[in-house]
Amino acid sequence: KAGVTQTPRYLIKTRGQQVTLSCSPISGHRSVSWYQQTPGQGLQFLFEYFSETQRNKGNFPGRFSGRQFSNSRSEMNVSTLELGDSALYLCASSLYYEQYFGPGTRLTVT
C-alpha cells in the first residue's frame, strides 16, 4: 500500500500571502489529521477531518483552515501568512487511533 503523500514538499512564501497544502491518505483511511511542528513548540495538533467533516480542532487561529474531499484527500490553507507560520506541516491518516505520517511540507515565510 502506498503511504501518505504530501505536496509540495518545500514552499517559500511572503508575509501576507496565503498557502494551500495537500495530503493524500493511505487508501482506505478516512481520517486525516494535520500537525504543525516548530523548534519552539514542537508538534501541535491543528485539526482532524473524517468523512469530509471536521471532527476535532486544536488551538490555532481561524487563519488555519482545512477541508476533506470525498476521496479522503485533504487540504489545509493558511491565509495572511506570518513569519511565525514557518514550520514543518505534517499530515497523518488513520483507521482508528494509530497515526501514519506523511513526509511533511516545509513552509518558510519571509
Added chain:
Amino acid sequence: KNEVEQSPQNLTAQEGEFITINCSYSVGISALHWLQQHPGGGIVSLFMLSSGKKKHGRLIATINIQEKHSSLHITASHPRDSAVYICAVFLMNRDDKIIFGKGTRLHILP
C-alpha cells in the same frame, strides 16, 4: 506545566546500552502513542498503547494508567536508533484530541 512531559530531553549512550525514555502526563487519555522522528522530519509510529506492555524487536513500551506514566525501552541500542522519540497522548473528551511531548533526542555512539 506541560500536560505531557518527557525525560530526558537529550540522551547520549554507547552502542549496546539499554535505553529508557519516560513520558508522564496529567490528563485523561484514551491511548498513548510512541513515535520516532529521524533527521529530515519523517515520523514513524512505533507503538500504540492503552494498557500493559508491547514489544517489537528490540523495542518495548509500557504504560501504567494509574500512575499516568509510560516508558519506551531500547535493548542492545545501535547507532541507527539515533533519532528523536516523541510521546503523544490521545485526550478524552477534549476537542484538541492529541498532545505531544517535546521529544527525547537520542544519540547512540558506535
